[in-house]
Amino acid sequence: MTAVEAAGEPVEERPVWQHIAAAVAAEDVEALFGVIGLGNMQLAVHLASEYGVAYYPARHESGAISMADGYARATGRPGVCTVTAGPGLTNALTSLLEARRSATPLVLLAGQSAVDNPADNQYLEQERLLRSVDIDVEGYDGAAGIPGTIARTFSRARRERRPVVVNLPLDLQHTVVALPPEAQAPQSTGTTQAPADESVQALAALLSRARNPIVLAGRGAVVSGARSVLEELADRVGALLMTSGPAKGFFSGNPFSIGVAGGFSTRRALQHVEQADLVLCFGASLNPWQTQHGKLFPPNARLVHVDTDPDAIDRHLKADLGIVGDVSAVAAAVVKELAGRGVRHTGMRTEARTADLRAFGAADEWADASREQDLDPRTLTARLDAMLPAARTVASGDGICFGWSILGLSVPDEQGWLMMYGFQSLGHALGAAIGAAVGRPDRLAVATLGDGGLMMALSELDTAVRVGRPLVVIVYNDSAYGAEVFHLTHHFGGLPTDLVRFPDVDFAATARALGCQAVTVRKEADLEAVRRWLEAPSGTLLIDAKVTPEVWADWMFS
Known part of the structure; x- marks a missing residue:
């Protein structure tokens, strides 16, 4: 100036x-x-x-x-x-x-x-x-x-x-x-939308009677910065905690978090959800993905939906109680009302359930399906999750491989999880991870994508090299559009899949030609090269993981 x-x-x-x-x-x-x-x-x-x-x-x-x-x-x-x-x-x-x-x-x-x-x-x-x-x-x-x-x-x-x-x-x-200096528009984040008193009282009444509540937080809770107040509410009524897919990481580290709601809920999480008698949805859409097409919650469970947008309430599922308001403001008002009524329940946090969560966490076990020439994608994801530093940002997208990353890769908080799947299109995860590497150099950026998605964004490997920030690119390479293989096989009467299968591409060689470091992974021992890179990460590392095709997970059938 x-x-x-x-x-x-x-x-x-x-x-x-x-x-x-x-x-x-x-x-x-x-x-x-x-x-x-x-x-x-x-x-x-x-x-x-x-x-x-x-x-x-x-x-x-x-x-x-x-x-x-x-x-x-x-x-x-x-x-x-x-x-x-x-x-x-x-x-x-x-x-x-x-x-x-x-x-x-x-x-x-x-x-x-x-x-x-x-x-x-x-x-x-x-x-x-x-x-x-x-x-x-x-x-x-x-x-x-x-x-x-x-x-x-x-x-x-x-x-x-x-x-x-x-x-x-x-x-x-x-x-x-020639222009005079323009008056800058106020950088407002909007006014906090307070809930109606009668809505707060109605929710407090439901919570006073509930014995098995669940708190489900979505993007609206993230935007509102509502983690601490939602945890305070959940502590008071003994609720378990879940998130929508985009809000993964919002309750990271909380021992009563049971992961992501909907098609990506684990079997262990579903066992707990089946006991719910009240579901409190804060700032999530409750779309079919989040609710397993309306079948996630027990039919007799009451549903409360809180959102700043009145049109979001009842859009996908009919709520027993809809509350228009900012998530933090609603949760704080309800906590205050419950305290005034002297309400505090053990709820879902029984000794037996707490012990179960502590022993097993949110992950499911699986029978490893790895073969000599390829690695079970669940096993691959679990091993990488244990190896990657806790301070990470994971950008994930691309069909079938998205399910492995959302289930198997942990993140430190909601800003550590970039769900590049809002439009269900391929090829966005690599660019997003590069942007995250620029914005959060204190965290290792990780992109997870399939071979189809990488082919759509292959040129940005050059961009990653030029940007020069540490970046891991995990390619779940099944030599196919895996989601299309699944749908043709299971949803369309066993139609031929040859039109969506491709020859095996040596992505490691391609990445090296563009200036990346790279490793081909066909078995667990091959991951040792990844471990060595992580000791002093620099530049871009591409992992061309040859994964076992046709390992179908529960979420693919939901």
């Missing part, structure tokens, strides 16, 4: 793209991810050279968005990305939808062809396209309005927890204007 800007006087005339850079820098942006083209090159270069914003170039726009997405989830700060016009934006769409479905705060600065030049090869009605897939676009009134829009865009991304796009037409970017 110049002395004239600091004094609050009008700045000198300069191109709008320079004003935009100043507005972005004013948001304390530390990292910018992207792919540079004609529509954004001056902006990106100026942010890096004049404002010291670290720029991380991806090889593909989809990877760039995933990097910004992973950075945001791992740090809690908005991810910031830039792409060029037309194909730059269309290449980014799938990853944008992943961020949208996963409620990631993200700002995309998208170049755009000049508004008066529809003959341009890269011309596209970008706003119309984005809105058609539920991606929000922040508008402005002419060239002079663009810089002031930036602060509003960042504020919305933080407050609404969604990607917000600013389209930047080239002709407007190059317009020379």
